[in-house]
Amino acid sequence: MTAVSQDDAGFEALTRAISLRAGIALEAYKDKCLRRRIAVRMRACSVHTYAEYLALVERTPAEFERLTDALTINVTRFYRNPETWEYLRLRVLPELVRARQGQVRVWSAGCSSGEEPYTIAMLLAEACERAGRPEWLDRVAVDATDIDRLSMERAEAGRYAAAAVADTPADLRARWFTAAGPELEIAPALRRRVTVRRLDLTKEAPLRPAYDLILCRNVVIYFDKPMQERLFATFADALAPGGTLVLGKVETLLGPARERLQLVDARERVYRRIV
Numbered sequence: 293m294t295a296v297s298q299d300d301a302g303f304e305a306l307t308r309a310i311s312l313r314a315g316i317a318l319e320a321y322k323d324k325c326l327r328r329r330i331a332v333r334m335r336a337c338s339v340h341t342y343a344e345y346l347a348l349v350e351r352t353p354a355e356f357e358r359l360t361d362a363l364t365i366n367v368t369r370f371y372r373n374p375e376t377w378e379y380l381r382l383r384v385l386p387e388l389v390r391a392r393q394g395q396v397r398v399w400s401a402g403c404s405s406g407e408e409p410y411t412i413a414m415l416l417a418e419a420c421e422r423a424g425r426p427e428w429l430d431r432v433a434v435d436a437t438d439i440d441r442l443s444m445e446r447a448e449a450g451r452y453a454a455a456a457v458a459d460t461p462a463d464l465r466a467r468w469f470t471a472a473g474p475e476l477e478i479a480p481a482l483r484r485r486v487t488v489r490r491l492d493l494t495k496e497a498p499l500r501p502a503y504d505l506i507l508c509r510n511v512v513i514y515f516d517k518p519m520q521e522r523l524f525a526t527f528a529d530a531l532a533p534g535g536t537l538v539l540g541k542v543e544t545l546l547g548p549a550r551e552r553l554q555l556v557d558a559r560e561r562v563y564r565r566i567v
Contacts, residue, residue: 302342303327309346314360325514326363333359361442368404370411370452371459373509373541376560380505381415384536384562388504389419394428399503399530401493402511403436406447406478406486407456412507413482414468429481435499437491447488450478493523502532509561510540521547528552531565538562 307318307326318326330345337355339345349356371377388396396416400409413434420428438444446452451472457465469476489499493511506527512520527537528549537553539545539561545553553563 299342302346303330306330306342306346306349309350310356310359310363313356318363321363321514322516329362330359333362357441361440368407368510369455369459370407370457371461371464372407374459376509376538376541377411377415379557379560379562380412380538381418384505385415385419386422388536389416389428390423392504394420394425394431396432396505397500397503397532398432398434398505398507399498399500400434400436401491401498401506401508401527403438403443403447403488404440405443405452406436406450406488407452408507408509409434409436409447409486409488410450410468410478410482411460412505413485414464416485417468417482418464429485432485434486435503436486436488437493437499438488439490439492441490444488444490447486450483451475452478493526494519498526498530500530503530503535504532505536505538506531507538508540509538510543512543513540517546521549524549524553528565533565535565536562537565 311318330342333355334340334342334345337345337348339348349359398409398412398416400412403409413432416432416434417426417429420426420432436447438447452475454474454476457469457476468479468482470479471477491499494515508523508527512523515523524545524547531537531553536556541559541561543561545555545563552565554566556562556564
């Protein structure tokens, strides 16, 4: 067996073992992305082959946890890509809140450490107030799902470094955050509206049958094309008629879902379900 084939066989054995043990469908992830993130942990452990690293992972539970965290890590912050949030704030949420009388259902798919679902909760609270019905906030439900254990723990805690809110408008920072030592804490009124759950997008169904708004930004880029098409179909199915899907700015809708989702704003990657 050549060195290249040994390397490929070792990589396949390692990813298969991770998938079985962690319950993550790694076969749907892009090969380059997986190899890059695994390489970071291999260097940290001073091992040079996938076979050596698999042996290490199997006998070292702590390293397995660090590896799964590395494979699912997401970089995010509050109000990331402010122009996208301003589009939602001004052109989507006010009408949605009035039409649904506050009974708005949102899915933050791949929520990371919670900045995205709490941002949308803030803007929904503001939309309820501008509609003259602040009490409608109690009707809002935001489902925040991810597979990364540490990220979900941070989302549930609702505490963040000051740098995480640097892009957030000053009025929202003042209204919805309080100091908690060196960190900032999300207001309880928003935390009650956000439900954090573990969900593997590649093999588990959405938590609800119909959402008014789905946010899945900078997530599908990590999957291969067949899985991307499957995920877009899942989002189309999970949206209520007229519901809105928001993707990341480098993501493009693929597959049969294009027949069901109309592009509303190309720059902000906003789509509306029409079928």
